[in-house]
Amino acid sequence: MFQLQEKLYSMVNDINIEPENYTTRFLQGYPVKISLKNYTFTVLEEIYKVLEELLDSTNQRIYYQFLQTVLKELVQNGIKACKKRQFFKDAGIDIEQNYNEGIEKFKEELSDKDNYEKNTDLNVEVEFKITENKEISIRIKNTGEMTSQEKQNVTFMIQRGYEKNSVSELLNDEVQHKEGGGLGLSMIVVLMKSFQVPVSNFTFHSKNKQTSFSLLLPLK
């Protein structure tokens, strides 16, 4: 009975953090993995707590506010990617062939958060690790491979970040008309520059039915 209760608790728990003694293992060079079954700001706050402990353990508190922003944007993007794929599948729209047709309908669904979160198989993972080169590695991974259109959009938004020197420049850019139009990715790159982190330390990969965004931060 106790085992069943424990299993039920685990199933309804929105977040799973491994390993249990994550701060100790992090300092030993092992990855800390956080997998999400649901996304709420409560879940995000739990991720922030882990982040805070890991940064404090390495005296890198200076990155905390910046990484809160990074995590918020990239975790949301990962969740949105899963939701998008579910939407296209349910609507019977080919995500590669008819992306533009489906994306407008998907954006309308976004405003009805409760409705469009139903029946979505979420698989988003956040990983923190200290690399052999003594950098903090943050990686956000989600199931689903990017379409060619999505790769183009992401590349464009990251490139905008390379070209601008402040978030206000991004906002004044004529391209930035729409909410959710990739400002988050451009912002991350601009903020990296303000922390003297090489912009090449922000990368993304999408293949083998998986997508990940990675950030490397030199220890200060």
Added chain:
Amino acid sequence: MEYSVKNKEQHKIIELKGNLDIYSASKMKKEVIQIIDTEGVTSLILDMAHVSHMDSSGIALLANLQKKLKTEESKFALVNVTGDIMAVLKLSSLDSFFTIYPTENDIK
């Protein structure tokens, strides 16, 4: 996201409550623009006291509202920005991009 509207002298103050994010930003934009267009707003102030969380979609919304009002020679400002919201604005150096009043009493 919920909101209420009140007037203070020549200012229209919209008190926001909830999260200003990817889920709420689009709908909020339509509703606020409708208020601006139908009520002839010359000064719009968003009261952020009860905004719990804001992401880049929320930031983009604020910027778009500021841009729209500026083209109409109207004013835009924020008030009661505290905690995490102010931290994000400061991190992005947007605390000088927007006009921000500490409290309602400071509104000019």
